[in-house]
Structure formats: C-alpha cells, structure tokens
Amino acid sequence: MIRKINFQIILSLILFVTVSTSCANRKTADEDDAKHGDILKGQLPVIVDETLIPIVKEQVDVFQNSYKESKIQLIGAPEVKGINLMLQGRAKTAxxxxxxxxxxxxxxxxxxxxxxxxxxxxxAVVFVVNDSRPDTSISVESVLRILKGENIGADYSLILDNVNSSTLRQLKEIGKVEKISSQYVKAMENGDEVLSYIAQHTDGIGVIGYNQWLNAKRSFKNIEKIRTLSVQNSLTKDGDGKFYRPNQSNLAAGLYALSRPVYILNYQPDMGLGLGFSAFVTGDRGQRIMLKADLVPATMPGREIIIRDKVE
Structure with a gap:
C-alpha cells in the first residue's frame, strides 16, 4: 500500500513538472513571436541607401498606416556603411x-x-549644375575623366554626395576607376549638401540620386537655381549617342545611360515582417507609389476600369 501511494505521488509530480515546463516553453515562444512579429506585425529595422530615403519613407508611411501593429525603423546610410551595418547584424532587411x-x-x-x-x-545617377551655367549636357566619359584627375578644359569639378555612396560606386564601376583624384573632386556628406553647394557655386557638377532630385524639386528652397544635365547615351553598343534628361519616360525606355535597379534584400531566416514589407513594396500598392513618385516601378501596376451599363 505504501509503495502504491509513493508511486502515485511521483507520477503526479512528473505530470506537474511536464505541464509546467510545457506552459513555460509556450510562454517563451509567444514572447519570441511578439518580439519578432510575423509578416504583418512586429518591429523591423531596415537599412536604406540614403539616396533612396525619400521614396522608402513614402512606402513605410502607407504600410504602417495599413498595418497598425507594424513598426519599421529606417536606418539611412551611404552604401558602403549600409552594407557593413548589415554584416554587423544591425538589420536583416535592406x-x-x-x-x-x-x-x-x-x-x-x-x-x-x-x-x-x-x-x-x-x-538613376543624376548630374546637377547651377542654373547660370551655360551647359545643358555632358557625356559619362567626360565625368569619368574628371574622376581620374584629367582637366577637360571647362572649369569642371565634381561634387559627390559621399565617398561611400552608391552613385560614386556606379561611376567607378563603369569607368573601371580604382582610385579617384582629389584634384577636381569634392566630397560632401550627403545629397542635401551637394544641392546647397550647387545652388551657391557655378564651378561644380553635383552627383546625386534621381530619387533625391525628385524629392528636392518638392522641398529644396533654392531649387530654381539648380537644373539637371542631359547625359549622352553612349555606354553600350546599342546607345544612339543622343543626350537624354533623367525622367520617368527615358528611364522606362532605357534611354538614360545611368539608370540603376533598386532592390529589397531580405535576409530574415523566418517568415517575418521583412517578407511582409517586401510583398507590399513589390505588390500593386507599393508599385503604384513608385509610379506616382516618378520612379519606374519594377512591375507596372494594373489599371482598374469601371464600366457602367448606363450613364445617369
């Protein structure tokens, strides 16, 4: 009788510990889910190339307004720093x-x-100059010569948005330039500083992103003192050698020589908010935001046409 009672007590203790452990594990899993979220809720740090901050902010505003339990923190940085932050584990989405x-x-x-x-x-990469300059166009080859330290005889100097920026990286890749010369090149901290310099000086050609230029047209107070240069389409064998301004139609037609793709990189190991945000940006609503902002969406959003049987 004593053995039977002891066995029942032991069995009860085992069941109690098992149930308690199961509840604790479930609580821990629930806490992890709350911390990391799912595809439509939770917190998500996103590293953003600072030349793309304006359009990404628009995307985030609409996304968070639609999904109230989501919180996206944007970490703007020049490209080199942004990639390094990603490799340091600051964010898994960029x-x-x-x-x-x-x-x-x-x-x-x-x-x-x-x-x-x-x-x-x-x-795209865009070249901007003071409106009082007589120049209206430039070739990529001329820009690359300036980067290398060559005097092209027109009182030109390049004003870069940052030495670690994606705009400079693209130009260096195109011209296979290992090291830039400081003789005719000045580096600022960001695109806003480039615009401020160009608005006050006539000796420079500013190098910024197309999305930065679109944002500047809406918000930069001295925008009337700045304009873009047309760029010669001569980088490929299919180029016609003509000069084209950076605008949505020329980018869509492949006529502007310095266009560049924009990617969302999601390195989350699970089905997290990064995947949900990616789906939004690549979906119909996100692509409409790109189109409305005068960028070229990766996929053209559909048009809704309402047909009525009779007109009232």
Whole structure:
C-alpha cells in the first residue's frame, strides 16, 4: 500500500513538472513571436541607401498606416556603411541599388540563410549644375575623366554626395576607376549638401540620386537655381549617342545611360515582417507609389476600369 501511494505521488509530480515546463516553453515562444512579429506585425529595422530615403519613407508611411501593429525603423546610410551595418547584424532587411557580392553573401550562407531578393524600381545617377551655367549636357566619359584627375578644359569639378555612396560606386564601376583624384573632386556628406553647394557655386557638377532630385524639386528652397544635365547615351553598343534628361519616360525606355535597379534584400531566416514589407513594396500598392513618385516601378501596376451599363 505504501509503495502504491509513493508511486502515485511521483507520477503526479512528473505530470506537474511536464505541464509546467510545457506552459513555460509556450510562454517563451509567444514572447519570441511578439518580439519578432510575423509578416504583418512586429518591429523591423531596415537599412536604406540614403539616396533612396525619400521614396522608402513614402512606402513605410502607407504600410504602417495599413498595418497598425507594424513598426519599421529606417536606418539611412551611404552604401558602403549600409552594407557593413548589415554584416554587423544591425538589420536583416535592406534597400539598395545593388545586391551583395560573393564575399558579403558568404556571411549569410554560413548562417544557412537563403535570401529573398526582389527588384522594386529603377533609379538613376543624376548630374546637377547651377542654373547660370551655360551647359545643358555632358557625356559619362567626360565625368569619368574628371574622376581620374584629367582637366577637360571647362572649369569642371565634381561634387559627390559621399565617398561611400552608391552613385560614386556606379561611376567607378563603369569607368573601371580604382582610385579617384582629389584634384577636381569634392566630397560632401550627403545629397542635401551637394544641392546647397550647387545652388551657391557655378564651378561644380553635383552627383546625386534621381530619387533625391525628385524629392528636392518638392522641398529644396533654392531649387530654381539648380537644373539637371542631359547625359549622352553612349555606354553600350546599342546607345544612339543622343543626350537624354533623367525622367520617368527615358528611364522606362532605357534611354538614360545611368539608370540603376533598386532592390529589397531580405535576409530574415523566418517568415517575418521583412517578407511582409517586401510583398507590399513589390505588390500593386507599393508599385503604384513608385509610379506616382516618378520612379519606374519594377512591375507596372494594373489599371482598374469601371464600366457602367448606363450613364445617369
């Protein structure tokens, strides 16, 4: 009788511990879910190439207004710094004008993370000058010569938005320029500083992103003192050698020589908010925001046509 009672007591204790442990594990899992969220709720840090901050802010505003339980924190940075922050673990989602190279990608492969990468728009590198300058156009070859330190005889100097920016990286890749010369090149901290310099000086050609220029047309107080240069379409064998302004139609037609893709890079290992935000930006609503902002969406959003049987 005594053995039977002892066995019942032990069995009861085992069941109690099992149930308690199960509840504790469930609570921990629920806390983790609350912390990391799912595809439509939770918190998400996103590293953004600072040349793309204006359009990404628009996307985030609409997304958070639609999904109240989501909170997206944008971390703006020049491209080189942004990639480094990603590799340091500051965020697993980023919006950039390039994908990661093999060395950078290897960091995530070691963690067995399969990325979800989507193109979301087309942007461009834009050259801006003071409106009092007589110049209306420039060739990419001339810009590359200035980068290399050559005097092209027209009182030109390049005003860069940042030495770590995506705009400079693109120009260096095109011209296979290993090292830029400081003789005719000045580096600022960001695109706003470039615009301020160009508005006050006539000796420079500013280098910024197309989305930065679109935003400046709405918000920069001295915008009337600045204009864009047309760029010669001569980088490829299919180029016609003509000069084209940076605008939505020329980007869409592939006529502007310095266009560039915009990607959302999602390296979250699970079905998190990064995937939900990616789906929004690549979906119909997100692509309409790109179109309305005068960028070129990766996929053209559909048009809704209402047909009525009779007119009232």
């Amino acid at each position: 919006i950039m004008t390039r994908t990661l190279n093999e060395v950078e990608e290897d960091y995530f492969k070691k963690k067995s993370v399969t990325p979800k990468i989507f193109q979301i728009a087309t942007d």
